[in-house]
Amino acid sequence: MKHLLKAGVAALALIACVAAAQAETIRIGVLTDIAGPLSDAQGPGSVEAARMAVEDFGGKLLGEKVEVIGADHQNKADIGAAIARDWYDTRNVRMIMDLGSSAVAIAVQNIAKDKNRLSVATGAASSELTNKHCNANAIQWGYDTYQFAKGITGPVVKSGGDKWFFISADYAFGHALENDTRKNVEAMGGKVLGSVRHPINNLDFSSFLMQAKNSGANVIAIASAIADQQNALKQGQEFGIFDDKTKAAAMALLLSDVHSVGLKASQNTTVSSIFYWDADDESRAFSERYAKKMGRPPSETQAMNYSGTLAWLRAAEAAKSVETDKVLAQLRSGPIKAPFIRNGELRADGKLVRDIWLMKVKAPEASKKPWDYLEITGTIAGKDAFRPVSESECKLLKG
Structure with a gap:
C-alpha cells in the first residue's frame, strides 16, 4: 500500500x-x-x-x-x-x-x-x-472583400466593363464579395444584370457560365475562392465564354490561383493585393x-x-x-x-x-523566372481601399 x-x-x-x-x-x-x-x-x-x-x-x-x-x-x-x-x-x-x-x-x-x-x-x-x-x-x-471589390471594380468599369453578372460562392465569403462589388459597380454607373450561386468545391461551372454569357453582360465576375475560382476561370476559357466582348473579373485572384490557372488564361487580369513575394x-x-x-x-x-x-x-x-x-x-x-x-x-x-498593391497578371512571354506572375501597376492608399468608418455598421466605431 x-x-x-x-x-x-x-x-x-x-x-x-x-x-x-x-x-x-x-x-x-x-x-x-x-x-x-x-x-x-x-x-x-x-x-x-x-x-x-x-x-x-x-x-x-x-x-x-x-x-x-x-x-x-x-x-x-x-x-x-x-x-x-x-x-x-x-x-x-x-x-x-x-x-x-x-x-x-x-x-x-x-x-x-x-x-x-x-x-x-x-x-x-x-x-x-x-x-x-x-x-x-x-x-x-x-x-477583405471590400478591398478586393474596390481595387478591381474601378479599373474594369473605367475600361468599359459596365454590365456585370456574378458567379458567386454560396457561403459567407462569396455573399460578402458579391455585395461589396455590386455596391462599387453601381456607384460607378455600371449595372448588375444578374447572379447565380454555387456550392463550395463545385466541379462543373458550365451551366453557370452559359447563364452569365446569355445575360448580355460584358463582365462575368467570379466571386469565389481558390479551387472554385480556378475551375470557373479554366472552364470559361475552355468553353470560349471569355472573349473580347465578355471579360472575366476574378474578384479574389491570389498568387496560387494564377499558378494553377496559368498565365495564358489569366494574363492581363487586374489584381488587388496586400502582398507579393517579389514586390x-x-x-x-x-x-x-x-x-x-x-x-x-x-x-x-x-x-x-x-x-x-x-x-x-x-x-x-x-x-x-x-x-x-x-x-x-x-x-x-x-x-x-x-x-x-x-x-x-x-x-x-x-x-x-x-x-495595397494594384497589379496585373503578366503575359506568358513577360515572365522571366519561376512564380514571376504579377506586375505592380500602382498603389491604393488604405483610406481608399478599405471600408471607411462612415459606411461601417460596427458599433465599436461609433462615439
Whole structure:
C-alpha cells in the first residue's frame, strides 16, 4: 500500500508539473485548412510562417517559451469552434490566426470575445468580420472583400466593363464579395444584370457560365475562392465564354490561383493585393527564406501569418503582458510597424488598414523566372481601399 501510495503521489506530482509547464508555455494557434480546397494558399505553409516569426523573435516572450500549434478546421464552423474552445481553455493559446473560412472566423472570433483572447483573421476575407460581426477581440490582418471589390471594380468599369453578372460562392465569403462589388459597380454607373450561386468545391461551372454569357453582360465576375475560382476561370476559357466582348473579373485572384490557372488564361487580369513575394527587398528576402523551407514563395495569407505573429509578439513585449486588452492597446497606440505593412493602422473595429498593391497578371512571354506572375501597376492608399468608418455598421466605431 505504501508503494502504491508513493506511486500515486509521484504520478500526481508529474501531472502537476506537466500542467504547470503547459500553462507557462505561451501558444499561438494557427487554425487553417490543412488538406482541403484552401490549403494551397493557407494550410501547412501558414503554420510554418508563424513558426518562422517566433524563431525570428527569439522563441521566448517575457521569459516564457513561445510555441506555435496548428489544426485543421476542415472549413466547418463547428469543428473550428470546438478546436478554438479547447485551445483557449486548456492549451494557453493567447491568439488564434489564419481561420481561412469566413464562417469559421465568425465562430472563432465570437468565442475569443467570450474567453477574452484574440482572434486574428489572415485568411478569412469577408468584410463583415469587421463590419456586422465586429468585436473588440477580433482583428482582420489580411485582405477583405471590400478591398478586393474596390481595387478591381474601378479599373474594369473605367475600361468599359459596365454590365456585370456574378458567379458567386454560396457561403459567407462569396455573399460578402458579391455585395461589396455590386455596391462599387453601381456607384460607378455600371449595372448588375444578374447572379447565380454555387456550392463550395463545385466541379462543373458550365451551366453557370452559359447563364452569365446569355445575360448580355460584358463582365462575368467570379466571386469565389481558390479551387472554385480556378475551375470557373479554366472552364470559361475552355468553353470560349471569355472573349473580347465578355471579360472575366476574378474578384479574389491570389498568387496560387494564377499558378494553377496559368498565365495564358489569366494574363492581363487586374489584381488587388496586400502582398507579393517579389514586390520589394523586404518581401523578396522573406520569400527566399520561406521557399527554402516550403519549396515555393509564400501566399498572401502565409505572409500575413508571419507579419501578424511578429506584430503580436512585439506588442506583447512592449506591453509587458500577454493579456488581450493590453496587447490590443499597444497595437492601437500608433502606426503598425510590421513586415509587409505599409502605412498601417489598426482601427477599433479590428480592421488593419494599409496601402495595397494594384497589379496585373503578366503575359506568358513577360515572365522571366519561376512564380514571376504579377506586375505592380500602382498603389491604393488604405483610406481608399478599405471600408471607411462612415459606411461601417460596427458599433465599436461609433462615439
